[in-house]
Amino acid sequence: MSRTHRLDLDDQTLREWDAVVLDSGPDGIVLDRSAFYPGGGGQPPDHGVLLWGGVQTRIVGVRRGDDLALLPDPDDPLPPAGTVVRGAVEDERRTALMRTHSGLHLLSGVVFRDFGALVTGSNMEPLEGRLDFNLDSVPEGFRDAVEAACAVEVAADRAIAAYALPREEALAIPDVIRTAANLLPPELEVVRLVDIDGLDVQADGGTHVASTAQIGRLRVVKVENKGKGFRRIRVALD
Numbered sequence: 632m633s634r635t636h637r638l639d640l641d642d643q644t645l646r647e648w649d650a651v652v653l654d655s656g657p658d659g660i661v662l663d664r665s666a667f668y669p670g671g672g673g674q675p676p677d678h679g680v681l682l683w684g685g686v687q688t689r690i691v692g693v694r695r696g697d698d699l700a701l702l703p704d705p706d707d708p709l710p711p712a713g714t715v716v717r718g719a720v721e722d723e724r725r726t727a728l729m730r731t732h733s734g735l736h737l738l739s740g741v742v743f744r745d746f747g748a749l750v751t752g753s754n755m756e757p758l759e760g761r762l763d764f765n766l767d768s769v770p771e772g773f774r775d776a777v778e779a780a781c782a783v784e785v786a787a788d789r790a791i792a793a794y795a796l797p798r799e800e801a802l803a804i805p806d807v808i809r810t811a812a813n814l815l816p817p818e819l820e821v822v823r824l825v826d827i828d829g830l831d832v833q834a835d836g837g838t839h840v841a842s843t844a845q846i847g848r849l850r851v852v853k854v855e856n857k858g859k860g861f862r863r864i865r866v867a868l869d
């Protein structure tokens with residue numbers, strides 16, 4: 632069990648906070664409270680900085696073990712255990728990743744609703760990402776149809792909410808059964824859901840914007856045929 636309280640799960644808009652260093656070394660810094668997203672679910676970890684005693688320690692990644700270990704830039708000084716630090720998440724990168732992650736959920740919802748295809752893989756970087764779909768063939772005009780349908784959902788400004796439900800309640804939701812029934816670890820008693828109102832619900836631990844309008848324009852850059860029943864859709868955000 633991690634000793635770090637996950638402020639990023641309490642408030643996805645939080646970018647600065649105070650914390651105490653519990654452990655510190657070149658392999659990682661453990662804080663009592665952190666808003667650094669540690670990576671997972673296809674979303675890369677946050678970058679940022681710890682400010683203390685008039686110096687800064689740049690954070691270039693996070694390693695998830697028993698504890699969340701913030702990975703320091705090797706050229707920077709390390710705050711010793713017991714130090715009170717000011718943590719700050721790099722806003723530009725995080726906000727871009729939140730928009731991208733929400734954009735991929737929107738894409739997943741649209742492609743399932745309009746073409747009945749399920750996601751089989753994903754990857755994202757700030758402002759670009761891809762989803763793989765189990766889709767036998769793509770109709771004429773598929774790329775434009777997907778992009779137009781995504782634009783409609785962005786313009787509809789659907790609310791995006793993150794909340795936790797007991798496992799059984801979560802698994803009673805058809806969208807969740809479809810996307811996660813076989814993926815949820817058996818010991819997980821509470822499932823965090825990300826819900827795009829009226830479009831898509833998924834079990835998800837990532838960070839998201841509050842509504843589809845905040846995703847902005849989603850361009851379908853490319854639709855690749857990767858083999859039988861395997862289509863890869865690459866998207867970019869403006």
Ligand SMILES: [Zn+2]
Pocket residue numbers: 672732736833835836837
């Ligand atoms: Zn996700």
